[in-house]
Amino acid sequence: MRFLKIPEAVGRRLSVYARHLSSLEAPDGAVITSAELAEACGVYAAQVRKDLAYFGEFGVRGVGYEVQALRARIRTILGLNKTWRVALVGVGRLGEALLAYGGFRAQGYHFVAAFDAGPAKVGRPVGDGLEVLPVSELPRVVAERAVELAVLAVPAAAAQAVADRLVAAGVRGVLNFAPVHLAVPARVVVQPVDLTQALDGLAYLMATRHR
Amino acid sequence: MRFLKIPEAVGRRLSVYARHLSSLEAPDGAVITSAELAEACGVYAAQVRKDLAYFGEFGVRGVGYEVQALRARIRTILGLNKTWRVALVGVGRLGEALLAYGGFRAQGYHFVAAFDAGPAKVGRPVGDGLEVLPVSELPRVVAERAVELAVLAVPAAAAQAVADRLVAAGVRGVLNFAPVHLAVPARVVVQPVDLTQALDGLAYLMATRHR
DNA sequence: TGGTGTGAACAACTTCACAGCG
């Protein structure tokens, strides 16, 4: 099974599985079945087994999966066995909330720079020992600090221009909070997180599926 | 075509289309083709046409779609032609950032209550004339203020308990920022927005698709 | 016996290709 094409959605689900396994705080040797893991994550047991089987066989038939080993294995698959060096662009309220969010650090995401276009914000200390830098410094600092990912929390009107600069500076992954579709080269990965769209999706489901 | 089952993803894309149409600030009578709209939103032209056709025929063959009419039509489909009454639960940094986020108000989402479990926060003024209320007041206030949607920005450990109270109080839609899967009755819609998972997805794509 | 791993059936969604119409 190892060399089949792997569905897009598998990555998202693995992240959910890993999170649940972490939350269990299970002792070494503890075991979990696909049915239990599926129940906790809101999917079917066969889905769990298939997702895991894409990457090898690490369950024991008749028994289940060893919790800590499975967790470690999934984290490796997701690329979480390393520290990712992240830059924040756009130090507004949302940006600051993201800098302060403990979940990122816990998963191995490490903010190493913060940028903003507003002169009022430049120079201010933020997060864990960072200083807000002007966007003009972006190319130099991204290179110097070996930034791999960027979190984009700027107004929609500025997003594409900033994305272009990030791409030019060598960033290969962008988490985009701006409510616009970003056009980037194929080698760059963009993950949109659109808060309004999420609410719209909710409104749509409530308007159609119910009542 | 009107009575076929409509794919899940259509709601999300309609939200994107509407956003782009709004951003055009096109004068009355201006027209856009499916190809143009598709280009701006990062999808194929046939996808745009099919999505729109689920809800009726509102293009003109050989011409395209009238921008303002299309925008209005999509907003109606999404249920955005009304004001949604929203409660925030969890007034941390993220919660405050969400309260302050202009995009919500602009789309017709109106925060009418804010709750927090921390005594230090209760009583503080937040957002646009709101006061942080204790979670114990939730059932009464949700009913009195006719809350329809909730934005859940509490720690993972508290999320399920809060969700249970929201559901019991009559809320039928939840935007969940807590990194856990919520178990709710089928009549309630949950839209997860998981920031860590979004970053994990990025890391996964970069680890697998590239290099 | 009980739960994994997996081919095969199924379901959902997307893309194509072109008829139909302004």
Added chain:
DNA sequence: CGCTGTGAAGTTGTTCACACCA
């Protein structure tokens, strides 16, 4: 003539059902 609307083909992802093995 050009762009929409849409059946049909193609692709992708999910669920089933059972062989297999600790």
